[in-house]
Amino acid sequence: MLHSSTLSSLLQRSFGKNAAFIGLQASRKNSNCHCKALLKQNQIITFGERQNFMASTQPKDQMHFCPKCGGRSFPFEGKKFQCDSCDFTLYINSSCAVAALILNEKGELLLSRRKFAPLEGTLDLPGGFVDPMESAEEAIRREIKEELNLEIVKLDFFCSVPNEYIFKGLSYYTTDITFICKVDSFTNMHVMDDISEALFIQPLEIDLKEVGAISMKKIIQQFQQHYITELQ
Ligand SMILES: [Zn+2]
Numbered sequence: 001m002l003h004s005s006t007l008s009s010l011l012q013r014s015f016g017k018n019a020a021f022i023g024l025q026a027s028r029k030n031s032n033c034h035c036k037a038l039l040k041q042n043q044i045i046t047f048g049e050r051q052n053f054m055a056s057t058q059p060k061d062q063m064h065f066c067p068k069c070g071g072r073s074f075p076f077e078g079k080k081f082q083c084d085s086c087d088f089t090l091y092i093n094s095s096c097a098v099a100a101l102i103l104n105e106k107g108e109l110l111l112s113r114r115k116f117a118p119l120e121g122t123l124d125l126p127g128g129f130v131d132p133m134e135s136a137e138e139a140i141r142r143e144i145k146e147e148l149n150l151e152i153v154k155l156d157f158f159c160s161v162p163n164e165y166i167f168k169g170l171s172y173y174t175t176d177i178t179f180i181c182k183v184d185s186f187t188n189m190h191v192m193d194d195i196s197e198a199l200f201i202q203p204l205e206i207d208l209k210e211v212g213a214i215s216m217k218k219i220i221q222q223f224q225q226h227y228i229t230e231l232q
Contacts, residue, residue: 057171059092066090094162097174098140099127099216100181101158101223102150108200109223112147114212115196118166122212125178125219126195136177144181147193154182159222163215176215203227 056062060076071085081090102110112126126147130139137155144150158178165172191198203224211217 057166057169059171062170092173094173094175096130096136096139097128097163097165097176098130098136098143099125099176099178099219100140100144100152100155101125101178101219102144102181102183104186104200106200107202109203109206109220110148111199111201111206111211112191112195113197113199115194119212121196123199123206123210123216124195124212125216126198127176127178128194129174137179140179140181144183147191147195148198149188149190149192150183150186152181153184155179158226159219161215161218163213165213174215176219178219 059081063076063081064074065072066074066081066083066085066088067090068088069083069086071083073084074081075084076092079092081092083089100110104110110126111123114120114122114124126144127140128143128147130136131142134142140155141152144152156179158180160175160177163174163176165174189198203220204227206220206224208217208220211220
Protein backbone atom coordinates (compact mmCIF):
# COMPACT_ATOMS: atom_id res chain seq x y z
CA MET A 1 0.00 0.00 0.00
CA LEU A 2 1.30 3.42 -0.92
CA HIS A 3 1.96 5.99 1.75
CA SER A 4 -0.02 9.19 1.18
CA SER A 5 3.11 11.30 0.54
CA THR A 6 4.36 8.77 -2.01
CA LEU A 7 0.95 8.64 -3.62
CA SER A 8 0.73 12.41 -3.70
CA SER A 9 4.15 12.56 -5.36
CA LEU A 10 3.12 9.99 -7.95
CA LEU A 11 -0.10 11.84 -8.71
CA GLN A 12 1.70 15.16 -9.03
CA ARG A 13 4.32 13.64 -11.28
CA SER A 14 1.66 12.04 -13.41
CA PHE A 15 -0.41 15.20 -13.71
CA GLY A 16 2.57 17.49 -14.17
CA LYS A 17 3.98 20.05 -11.81
CA ASN A 18 1.55 22.76 -12.84
CA ALA A 19 -1.56 20.71 -12.51
CA ALA A 20 -3.77 21.77 -9.67
CA PHE A 21 -5.40 19.01 -7.85
CA ILE A 22 -7.44 19.75 -4.82
CA GLY A 23 -9.93 17.84 -2.84
CA LEU A 24 -7.47 15.07 -2.28
CA GLN A 25 -8.78 13.31 0.74
CA ALA A 26 -6.86 10.77 2.64
CA SER A 27 -8.17 8.71 5.46
CA ARG A 28 -6.18 6.33 7.56
CA LYS A 29 -7.41 2.84 8.14
CA ASN A 30 -5.10 0.31 9.75
CA SER A 31 -2.20 2.63 8.91
CA ASN A 32 -3.16 2.57 5.22
CA CYS A 33 -4.00 5.69 3.29
CA HIS A 34 -6.86 5.95 0.84
CA CYS A 35 -7.38 8.82 -1.55
CA LYS A 36 -11.06 9.14 -2.24
CA ALA A 37 -11.21 11.74 -4.94
CA LEU A 38 -9.22 14.47 -6.58
CA LEU A 39 -10.08 17.38 -8.76
CA LYS A 40 -8.26 18.26 -11.96
CA GLN A 41 -9.48 20.92 -14.34
CA ASN A 42 -12.92 20.81 -12.73
CA GLN A 43 -13.11 17.08 -13.31
CA ILE A 44 -13.60 14.69 -10.43
CA ILE A 45 -11.65 11.49 -10.90
CA THR A 46 -12.09 8.67 -8.45
CA PHE A 47 -9.01 7.00 -7.04
CA GLY A 48 -9.92 3.78 -8.86
CA GLU A 49 -10.01 5.61 -12.18
CA ARG A 50 -6.73 7.33 -11.34
CA GLN A 51 -5.12 3.99 -10.60
CA ASN A 52 -6.12 2.83 -14.08
CA PHE A 53 -4.58 5.98 -15.58
CA MET A 54 -1.37 5.43 -13.62
CA ALA A 55 -1.15 1.82 -14.78
CA SER A 56 -1.73 2.80 -18.40
CA THR A 57 1.27 3.69 -20.55
CA GLN A 58 -0.86 4.94 -23.43
CA PRO A 59 -0.12 8.51 -24.60
CA LYS A 60 -3.68 9.63 -23.84
CA ASP A 61 -3.14 8.72 -20.17
CA GLN A 62 0.42 10.07 -19.87
CA MET A 63 0.42 13.32 -21.86
CA HIS A 64 -1.67 16.12 -20.42
CA PHE A 65 -0.26 19.38 -21.75
CA CYS A 66 0.17 20.89 -25.19
CA PRO A 67 3.91 20.64 -26.10
CA LYS A 68 3.68 23.84 -28.17
CA CYS A 69 1.95 26.35 -25.87
CA GLY A 70 1.81 24.44 -22.58
CA GLY A 71 -1.98 24.61 -22.53
CA ARG A 72 -3.72 22.37 -20.05
CA SER A 73 -6.67 21.51 -22.24
CA PHE A 74 -5.12 18.97 -24.60
CA PRO A 75 -7.74 16.27 -25.17
CA PHE A 76 -7.10 13.07 -27.09
CA GLU A 77 -9.64 12.40 -29.81
CA GLY A 78 -9.40 9.23 -31.84
CA LYS A 79 -5.81 9.22 -33.12
CA LYS A 80 -4.66 12.70 -32.14
CA PHE A 81 -4.34 15.30 -29.42
CA GLN A 82 -5.93 18.67 -30.16
CA CYS A 83 -4.99 21.76 -28.14
CA ASP A 84 -7.97 23.89 -27.21
CA SER A 85 -5.73 26.97 -26.71
CA CYS A 86 -3.49 27.17 -29.81
CA ASP A 87 -5.14 24.58 -32.11
CA PHE A 88 -1.92 22.53 -32.27
CA THR A 89 -2.56 18.94 -33.39
CA LEU A 90 -0.35 16.03 -32.34
CA TYR A 91 -0.98 12.74 -34.16
CA ILE A 92 -0.06 9.45 -32.51
CA ASN A 93 1.26 7.48 -35.48
CA SER A 94 3.32 4.33 -35.70
CA SER A 95 7.10 4.75 -35.71
CA CYS A 96 9.18 2.68 -38.11
CA ALA A 97 11.69 0.11 -36.86
CA VAL A 98 13.75 -2.55 -38.64
CA ALA A 99 14.95 -6.05 -37.81
CA ALA A 100 17.33 -8.44 -39.58
CA LEU A 101 17.14 -12.19 -40.13
CA ILE A 102 20.75 -13.24 -40.79
CA LEU A 103 21.78 -16.86 -41.30
CA ASN A 104 25.31 -18.25 -41.15
CA GLU A 105 26.71 -20.97 -43.39
CA LYS A 106 25.26 -23.64 -41.07
CA GLY A 107 21.75 -22.23 -41.46
CA GLU A 108 21.72 -20.87 -37.91
CA LEU A 109 19.90 -17.60 -37.17
CA LEU A 110 21.75 -14.68 -35.60
CA LEU A 111 20.07 -13.47 -32.41
CA SER A 112 21.16 -10.69 -30.09
CA ARG A 113 20.70 -10.28 -26.34
CA ARG A 114 19.35 -6.92 -25.17
CA LYS A 115 21.81 -4.98 -23.02
CA PHE A 116 19.40 -2.33 -21.72
CA ALA A 117 15.77 -1.84 -20.70
CA PRO A 118 13.17 -2.39 -21.87
CA LEU A 119 13.32 -6.20 -21.91
CA GLU A 120 16.96 -6.25 -20.79
CA GLY A 121 18.55 -9.69 -21.07
CA THR A 122 16.00 -11.16 -23.45
CA LEU A 123 16.72 -12.44 -26.95
CA ASP A 124 16.03 -10.14 -29.87
CA LEU A 125 16.68 -9.74 -33.55
CA PRO A 126 19.33 -7.14 -34.38
CA GLY A 127 17.89 -3.85 -35.58
CA GLY A 128 16.42 -0.64 -34.23
CA PHE A 129 14.47 2.52 -34.97
CA VAL A 130 14.59 4.21 -38.36
CA ASP A 131 16.05 7.72 -38.09
CA PRO A 132 14.17 10.74 -39.51
CA MET A 133 14.61 10.96 -43.30
CA GLU A 134 16.25 7.53 -43.47
CA SER A 135 14.95 4.59 -45.55
CA ALA A 136 14.28 1.23 -43.91
CA GLU A 137 17.06 -0.29 -46.06
CA GLU A 138 19.54 2.36 -44.92
CA ALA A 139 18.45 1.88 -41.31
CA ILE A 140 19.00 -1.88 -41.26
CA ARG A 141 22.44 -1.52 -42.88
CA ARG A 142 23.37 1.15 -40.29
CA GLU A 143 22.04 -0.80 -37.30
CA ILE A 144 23.80 -4.03 -38.28
CA LYS A 145 27.06 -2.14 -38.73
CA GLU A 146 26.63 -0.34 -35.38
CA GLU A 147 25.58 -3.39 -33.36
CA LEU A 148 27.65 -6.17 -34.94
CA ASN A 149 30.19 -4.59 -37.32
CA LEU A 150 28.68 -6.58 -40.19
CA GLU A 151 28.20 -5.40 -43.77
CA ILE A 152 24.92 -6.36 -45.42
CA VAL A 153 25.44 -7.25 -49.08
CA LYS A 154 21.89 -8.37 -49.91
CA LEU A 155 18.52 -7.83 -48.29
CA ASP A 156 15.00 -8.95 -49.10
CA PHE A 157 11.80 -7.81 -47.40
CA PHE A 158 10.33 -10.60 -45.26
CA CYS A 159 7.41 -9.20 -43.25
CA SER A 160 6.24 -6.33 -41.05
CA VAL A 161 4.69 -6.68 -37.60
CA PRO A 162 3.11 -4.02 -35.37
CA ASN A 163 4.49 -3.59 -31.87
CA GLU A 164 3.96 -1.58 -28.69
CA TYR A 165 7.32 -0.49 -27.26
CA ILE A 166 7.08 0.75 -23.67
CA PHE A 167 9.95 3.03 -22.67
CA LYS A 168 10.05 4.90 -19.35
CA GLY A 169 6.33 4.53 -18.83
CA LEU A 170 5.16 5.63 -22.27
CA SER A 171 3.96 3.43 -25.13
CA TYR A 172 5.49 3.98 -28.55
CA TYR A 173 3.74 2.19 -31.38
CA THR A 174 6.01 0.77 -34.07
CA THR A 175 5.86 -1.09 -37.35
CA ASP A 176 8.76 -3.53 -37.31
CA ILE A 177 9.95 -4.09 -40.88
CA THR A 178 11.97 -7.27 -41.26
CA PHE A 179 14.51 -8.19 -43.92
CA ILE A 180 16.30 -11.45 -44.67
CA CYS A 181 19.89 -10.24 -44.94
CA LYS A 182 23.12 -11.69 -46.27
CA VAL A 183 26.43 -10.39 -44.94
CA ASP A 184 29.81 -10.55 -46.66
CA SER A 185 31.58 -12.27 -43.76
CA PHE A 186 31.27 -12.92 -40.03
CA THR A 187 35.06 -12.70 -39.53
CA ASN A 188 35.03 -9.16 -38.12
CA MET A 189 31.78 -9.53 -36.15
CA HIS A 190 31.85 -8.07 -32.68
CA VAL A 191 29.11 -7.00 -30.32
CA MET A 192 28.66 -3.26 -29.74
CA ASP A 193 26.06 -0.61 -28.98
CA ASP A 194 22.93 -1.82 -27.17
CA ILE A 195 23.42 -5.59 -27.36
CA SER A 196 25.39 -7.69 -24.88
CA GLU A 197 25.78 -10.95 -26.80
CA ALA A 198 25.29 -12.45 -30.26
CA LEU A 199 24.19 -16.06 -30.65
CA PHE A 200 23.67 -18.40 -33.58
CA ILE A 201 20.76 -20.82 -33.04
CA GLN A 202 19.08 -23.26 -35.41
CA PRO A 203 15.78 -21.54 -36.30
CA LEU A 204 13.63 -24.45 -35.11
CA GLU A 205 15.51 -24.67 -31.80
CA ILE A 206 14.86 -21.08 -30.72
CA ASP A 207 12.93 -20.96 -27.44
CA LEU A 208 10.36 -18.20 -28.02
CA LYS A 209 9.97 -17.77 -24.24
CA GLU A 210 13.46 -16.25 -24.24
CA VAL A 211 12.50 -13.69 -26.87
CA GLY A 212 11.33 -10.46 -25.23
CA ALA A 213 9.33 -8.40 -27.72
CA ILE A 214 6.02 -9.80 -28.90
CA SER A 215 6.69 -8.57 -32.44
CA MET A 216 10.05 -10.40 -32.48
CA LYS A 217 8.34 -13.61 -31.35
CA LYS A 218 5.86 -13.25 -34.23
CA ILE A 219 8.62 -12.56 -36.77
CA ILE A 220 10.66 -15.56 -35.61
CA GLN A 221 7.52 -17.75 -35.66
CA GLN A 222 6.86 -16.67 -39.25
CA PHE A 223 10.49 -17.33 -40.13
CA GLN A 224 10.34 -20.80 -38.56
CA GLN A 225 7.29 -21.54 -40.72
CA HIS A 226 9.13 -20.17 -43.77
CA TYR A 227 12.16 -22.28 -42.86
CA ILE A 228 10.04 -25.47 -42.61
CA THR A 229 8.42 -24.67 -45.98
CA GLU A 230 11.85 -24.11 -47.55
CA LEU A 231 13.04 -27.49 -46.23
CA GLN A 232 10.13 -29.34 -47.86
ZN1 LIG B 1 -1.34 24.56 -27.47
